[in-house]
Amino acid sequence: MSAHLSIRNLIKRFGGLTATNDFSLEITPGSSVGLIGPNGAGKTTIFSQIMGEVRQDSGQIALDGLELTPLATARRIRAGVSRTYQVPRPFAEMSVAENIRVGLMPDNIWSMIAQGPDPDRELELALSVGFTKDQLEKLPSELSMGDLRKLEMARTMATGPRMMLLDEVFAGLTVGEIAMISGLVQQMRADGMTFLIVSHDLKALEPLIDRAVAINHGTLIADGPYDEVMNDAAVRASYLGT
Amino acid sequence: MGLRWYHFALWAAFAAGMFLLPEIVPRGTLRTIIFANFLAIFAISWDTLSGRTGYVSFGHPFLIGIGAYTTAILTKRFDVPVEISIPLAVLMTMVGGLIVLLPALRIKGSYFALVTLAMMELMYQLVQVIRPDLTGGTRGMSGLPTLTRGAVNGFYMSTALMLSIAFTTWLLMKTRLGTALSAIGMNEEAVAGSGLSVTRLKLVAFTASAFTAGLGGAVYVHYLGSIAPRALFDINFVFTIIVAALIGGAGTTIGPILGAFFLTFLLEYLRPWLPGAERYLIYGGVALVLYMYQPKGLIYLMGQAVRRVRKGAA
Numbered sequence: 001m002s003a004h005l006s007i008r009n010l011i012k013r014f015g016g017l018t019a020t021n022d023f024s025l026e027i028t029p030g031s032s033v034g035l036i037g038p039n040g041a042g043k044t045t046i047f048s049q050i051m052g053e054v055r056q057d058s059g060q061i062a063l064d065g066l067e068l069t070p071l072a073t074a075r076r077i078r079a080g081v082s083r084t085y086q087v088p089r090p091f092a093e094m095s096v097a098e099n100i101r102v103g104l105m106p107d108n109i110w111s112m113i114a115q116g117p118d119p120d121r122e123l124e125l126a127l128s129v130g131f132t133k134d135q136l137e138k139l140p141s142e143l144s145m146g147d148l149r150k151l152e153m154a155r156t157m158a159t160g161p162r163m164m165l166l167d168e169v170f171a172g173l174t175v176g177e178i179a180m181i182s183g184l185v186q187q188m189r190a191d192g193m194t195f196l197i198v199s200h201d202l203k204a205l206e207p208l209i210d211r212a213v214a215i216n217h218g219t220l221i222a223d224g225p226y227d228e229v230m231n232d233a234a235v236r237a238s239y240l241g242t
Numbered sequence: 243m244g245l246r247w248y249h250f251a252l253w254a255a256f257a258a259g260m261f262l263l264p265e266i267v268p269r270g271t272l273r274t275i276i277f278a279n280f281l282a283i284f285a286i287s288w289d290t291l292s293g294r295t296g297y298v299s300f301g302h303p304f305l306i307g308i309g310a311y312t313t314a315i316l317t318k319r320f321d322v323p324v325e326i327s328i329p330l331a332v333l334m335t336m337v338g339g340l341i342v343l344l345p346a347l348r349i350k351g352s353y354f355a356l357v358t359l360a361m362m363e364l365m366y367q368l369v370q371v372i373r374p375d376l377t378g379g380t381r382g383m384s385g386l387p388t389l390t391r392g393a394v395n396g397f398y399m400s401t402a403l404m405l406s407i408a409f410t411t412w413l414l415m416k417t418r419l420g421t422a423l424s425a426i427g428m429n430e431e432a433v434a435g436s437g438l439s440v441t442r443l444k445l446v447a448f449t450a451s452a453f454t455a456g457l458g459g460a461v462y463v464h465y466l467g468s469i470a471p472r473a474l475f476d477i478n479f480v481f482t483i484i485v486a487a488l489i490g491g492a493g494t495t496i497g498p499i500l501g502a503f504f505l506t507f508l509l510e511y512l513r514p515w516l517p518g519a520e521r522y523l524i525y526g527g528v529a530l531v532l533y534m535y536q537p538k539g540l541i542y543l544m545g546q547a548v549r550r551v552r553k554g555a556a
Contacts, residue, residue, distance in 0.1 A: 072434075073434045073435065090432070094424070105422060107439055
């Protein structure tokens with residue numbers, strides 16, 4: 001279930017702006033890393049490059065030794081890495097169950113046609129992120145922001161990842177919802193899932209990670225245990241503004 | 243999304259009702275229904291690609307034209323029997339359409355619509371100037387072999403074809419493939435983010451759409467016994483197909499059929515009062531009002547009515 005992510009010398013420029021500047025990172029199987037930094041530091045751009053939604057200018061990204069760079073997003077997901085988005089992206093006219101169904105689909109046209117959906121698995125995933133059974137037929141327009149994030153989690157989990165990238169997974173959630181998602185992440189960690197988590201909610205993030213990585217202007221400025229990173233002078237100067 | 247026994251019962255009742263029509267309605271009405279059937283086939287074809295995935299095609303006659311011209315040329319110029327020329331025409335539509343339009347599937351929104359519109363216009367110009375000895379040039383071709391004679395036989399043939407295409411499309415769209423295609427129309431990035439190859443899915447939608455367009459186009463010319471480029475590659479024809487799907491209910495299978503019948507009969511009933519092109523003004527107005535009132539189309543209005551009746555009965 002675990003995966004080993006290796007990022008080496010990643011560089012991405014948008015015109016004159018260097019969004020990712022020679023960024024390297026190793027995440028060992030089953031560990032959980034927090035990616036922190038101020039707004040615009042380049043955290044989401046790193047996620048997008050890992051998923052192939054944005055192509056790096058140079059550098060390598062490998063999952064368990066498999067070079068991801070030439071692969072399209074769908075192939076990377078099938079290789080075992082999946083992500084959530086800062087702004088949830090539900091299928092607006094599909095119910096909660098149907099949204100999860102899309103994540104559960106095999107990337108094979110004949111299997112899509114020949115095999116029916118798996119309502120038990122859809123229900124299991126929905127319940128695991130905290131939905132109730134009677135919410136399965138609800139449309140995204142009827143859900144709160146917290147529920148939309150849960151739906152995003154469920155659809156991401158449905159793709160069967162060994163590594164999950166969570167982007168601002170706590171934004172807009174209530175205290176109860178944060179506790180619920182945290183519990184879910186902890187449970188998946190216990191099962192061996194590898195995580196890379198971006199969150200501005202440091203209080204919620206701290207108990208979920210083994211180590212923190214701080215970046216600013218796309219450059220890695222600190223990497224180590226959470227307390228050490230938060231006390232790092234460069235991190236305090238750039239991220240905390242002190 | 244699941245299949246229920248009553249779905250099949252409703253299809254059976256629909257088919258039975260259609261096939262009983264020659265006993266009830268006059269010959270003139272049957273002829274109108276034949277045209278409605280063909281329009282329904284073209285609208286289903288358009289909807290398979292555009293209604294589901296959101297890739298709006300303004301050049302569907304391009305695909306219909308490949309099917310129609312292939313079979314017309316094969317039968318007229320090379321004496322190929324219709325039983326062979328029609329499958330070849332369908333194959334040609336799928337292959338030819340793919341070669342030409344496949345690159346266009348990588349572009350989105352209005353650009354895709356413009357490219358498809360350009361393809362239709364290009365085909366219109368090409369059939370007139372390239373090998374007019376084969377295509378018949380601006381005059382097209384007449385005297386093509388016909389599949390049936392008389393309104394009743396034509397009705398049975400077109401109805402059987404329309405129902406077969408509609409039922410097969412409906413079954414296909416009830417599978418997870420249909421769900422995935424609809425998901426593309428809602429959020430293409432999220433489909434890719436769910437681990438599905440969007441390009442492959444669009445390719446399937448396009449191929450299925452081309453199959454239906456090619457088959458419909460090929461059979462249509464052998465119903466008419468003639469082919470005229472000006473009528474086929476006409477912008478009014480494009481709009482009629484799109485409007486049929488939209489006012490009937492895009493993203494559904496029954497919607498385009500409802501829309502096609504509604505439009506065909508509307509145009510037909512307007513004919514005694516407005517024999518000229520003014521009819522299109524009225525039909526455009528009616529379509530606009532209907533679409534503004536309920537963008538989900540007639541199928542949704544019917545669903546609402548059924549729900550109200552059920553509620554009243556309960």
